[in-house]
Amino acid sequence: MPRGQFGKGYNTAQATPQHNSTIAQDVPLPPERRNKVPNLYVSALKWYVCTTAPSRELSAAASVRRAMLRGRREGETPFAAYVPCEFFWHRAVRSNLRVPRREIQRPILRHYIIVGVLGGLCDDTLAALRERDREGRNVHGLLGILGVSGLGPRPINGEGLRWLRRQGADEIAGVTNRSASGSIQPGEDVRAGSGVFSGFLGKFIGHAEGGTVGLISLEMRSTTCEVRLPIEDVHRAA
Structure with missing residues (x-):
């Protein structure tokens, strides 16, 4: 048997921790980070549409929920907040190294959050929502509250409230x-994101294995073949 410079046989190599490791397939959102759907049927809550900076919707909603009143209503927390979201499973590819698939959430209404106020807006609740820090920035990340010129902020009407309740029920x-390719329809041009055909263009056929696998039809030299890829590796062609 060939031996190394220290006289040991090559068959004495030890398995490294990397060889023994197990990579998790799915990493769901932690419960504390998952979007919260409030009770949208509380009659005492009046709902308003607030604007915020992009990518600040969820953090602004969390801050509004913790907001407390001052003055004669010191310590009250009369606010609820809701950011309608959709959820995806995504697996990043870094230097051909497949990492665990992670669940991500994305606001459906960019720049907007829905704020519920117990009893409706008044001077005290408006002051809490408009509170600013020493630099003059809103402490919650809010930019404004939708309303009518000359009348101020206005609550959501009946039609908007019905849509909001349907959205909340759907989220629950x-x-x-949604899957990573939930919006891709059969027959659309797609690009393979992994495997030996990574980067090749083809036609999306459909889903398999409960939506976790995507089927792609590729044409090469007048020959058509069907390729099966993880659904997160099927990308719409630019």
Whole structure:
């Protein structure tokens, strides 16, 4: 048997921790980070549409929920907040190294959050929502509250409230849990994102294995073949 410079046989190599490691397939959102759907049927809550900076919707909603009143209503927390979201499973590819698939959430209404106020807006609640720090920035990340010129902020009407309740019910039921290619329809041009055909263009056929696998039809030298890829590796062609 060949031996190394220290006289040991090559078959004595030890397995490294990397060889023994197990990579998790799915990493769900932690419960504390998952979007919260409030009770949208509380009659005492009046709902308003607030604007915020992009990518600040969820953090602004969390800050509004913790906001407390001052003055004669010191310590009250009369606010609820809701950011309608959709959820995806995504697996990043870094230097051909496949990392665990992670669940991500994305606001459906960019720049907007829905704020509920117990009893409706008044001077005290408006002051809490408009509170600013020493630099003059809103402490919650809010930019404004939608309303009517000359009348101020206005609550959501009946039609908007019905849409909001349907959206909340869908989110609780899991209807807004979408796959990475949920918007891709059969027949659309797609690009393979992994495997030996990575980068090749083809036609999207459909889903398999409960939506976790995508089927692509590739044409090469007048020959058509069907390729099966993880659904997160099927990308719409630019």
